[in-house]
Amino acid sequence: MRLVKMHGLGNDYVYADCMESRPENPAQLAVRISDRHFGVGSDGLILVGRSDKADFSMDIYNADGSRAEMCGNGIRCAGKFVYDYGYTKSDTISIETLGGIKILRLIIQDGQCVGAVVDMGEPVFTPKKIPVLWNDDTMIDREINVGGRPYRVTAVNLGNPHAVTFVKDVDGLNIEAIGPLLENHSIFPARVNAEFAKVLDRKTVRMRVWERGSGETFACGTGATATAIAAILNGYCDREVTVKLNGGDLKITWDEKTNHVFMEGSATYVCEIVGYDTSCGTLC
Numbered sequence: 265m266r267l268v269k270m271h272g273l274g275n276d277y278v279y280a281d282c283m284e285s286r287p288e289n290p291a292q293l294a295v296r297i298s299d300r301h302f303g304v305g306s307d308g309l310i311l312v313g314r315s316d317k318a319d320f321s322m323d324i325y326n327a328d329g330s331r332a333e334m335c336g337n338g339i340r341c342a343g344k345f346v347y348d349y350g351y352t353k354s355d356t357i358s359i360e361t362l363g364g365i366k367i368l369r370l371i372i373q374d375g376q377c378v379g380a381v382v383d384m385g386e387p388v389f390t391p392k393k394i395p396v397l398w399n400d401d402t403m404i405d406r407e408i409n410v411g412g413r414p415y416r417v418t419a420v421n422l423g424n425p426h427a428v429t430f431v432k433d434v435d436g437l438n439i440e441a442i443g444p445l446l447e448n449h450s451i452f453p454a455r456v457n458a459e460f461a462k463v464l465d466r467k468t469v470r471m472r473v474w475e476r477g478s479g480e481t482f483a484c485g486t487g488a489t490a491t492a493i494a495a496i497l498n499g500y501c502d503r504e505v506t507v508k509l510n511g512g513d514l515k516i517t518w519d520e521k522t523n524h525v526f527m528e529g530s531a532t533y534v535c536e537i538v539g540y541d542t543s544c545g546t547l548c
Contacts, residue, residue, distance in 0.1 A: 267297075267537035268345065269304060272337025272529055274482025274511025278306045278537065279345050282313035282323075287542040294325035297540070304537055307478045310338050312345050318358035318365045320346050326477030334363030334423030336382060336485015336514075336527050343368045344377040344531040363423020379530040384486070386523045387493050388421035395425065397451045405498050411445045418494035422525070424476075425456045426490035430498070434462045434470050443474025459487045461507075463500040470508045482511030489527050492516035 266281035278297050280287060287293050294309035296302075308326045315321035322342045324332040339359055346352050347370055355370045364385060371379040391398040396419045398406070403419040418428045427446055431437060437460055446458040461471040471491045473484040488507035495501040496518055503518045515528040 265542055266349075267304075267540055267542075269306060269534040269537060270341040270344065271511075271532050271534060272340050272483060272485065273509055273514065275335075275337035275484060276306045276482075276534065277308050277310045277324075277335075277338050277341065278304055279341065280309065280311050280542070281345075281349070282311045283351065286311060286313065290323070290325050291329035291331075293542055294327065295329045298327035304540070307475070307481050308332070308335075308338075310335070310342060312342050315360040318360040319352065319354075320357065321360040324361070326475070327479075328477045330477040331362065332424060332477065334361045334366070334486055336384065336422075336487075336489060337483055337529065338485070339366055339368065339382055340380040340485065340529055340531040343370050343380045344533070347372070347377040348533070361423060366423075377531060379528070381526055381528045382485070384422055384489050384525045384527050387490075387518075387525060389419075391419070394419050394421040395453055396427075396456075397453065404494075408449070408451065410449060411442060415446070417446075418497060419456075420490045420493055422486045422489050422493075424486055425452060425454060426459060426487060427452065427456045428459045428461060428491050428494035430494075430500070431460050431462060434460055434472055437472065439472055439474055439480050443480060447474055447476050457484065457487050457490075459484070459491045459494075461491045461495065463495055464508075466500075466502050467504060468506050468508065469495050469501065472510060483509040483514070483529075485514060485527050485529065488514040489516050489525050493518060493525065 311323040367383040369381045389402040455476045458474040473487040492505035
């Protein structure tokens, strides 16, 4: 089974070629392979395979073995995977995820995919569909108690659940303390990806993310998209936003006519992993 490590702005995953077969226990494999001391080291494991509903499928396992519905950085790299390894010659593909089917326009340079523009679909604000235990029709800039302190949260689903909070000091934030508290807050029954952001101007936001099941990562595509949407909804930004993450920038555009949100960013190859036994989890 071909294993390849790639990253989108430092949000790194190991990709398994599952066109013909799948690992027996992908959740367990994700935990082993993601370990940065005794494994390959990654934010998780992504299985790329065939689909009867789209051109390809993508199954995501976080570093702790839990499932993720969607990953914006991961899906760009999945697009690079199928193009660079010859599974498609088209620069427009569809990929099935647990968060729905996503359409990608691949950015091709010198015969290789270097990034993608992803149609992230329409954002979902209905609390029970996020899911969040909230009585109003939406949860936009609403106060909740987290660790004994008030935080104003905007909740949105983009294939997976997000809670965005705007703060005065992003880089000085103790995300290791507040991130797990928000991720596991009782009002989020499926846990949540927590984004902490500061608006720099009408077109730019700085953001850090605490990802459900992985902790702080260098970047999160769905999180950047959720942050841009929250900034627009709260009147801070226009409909085209550059989100500055630890690993780099993502361009997010919320189309007013279609209500679809588009994310543009890079996809980068790291290495191919040779000789890793996916059944025993060791280098054999």
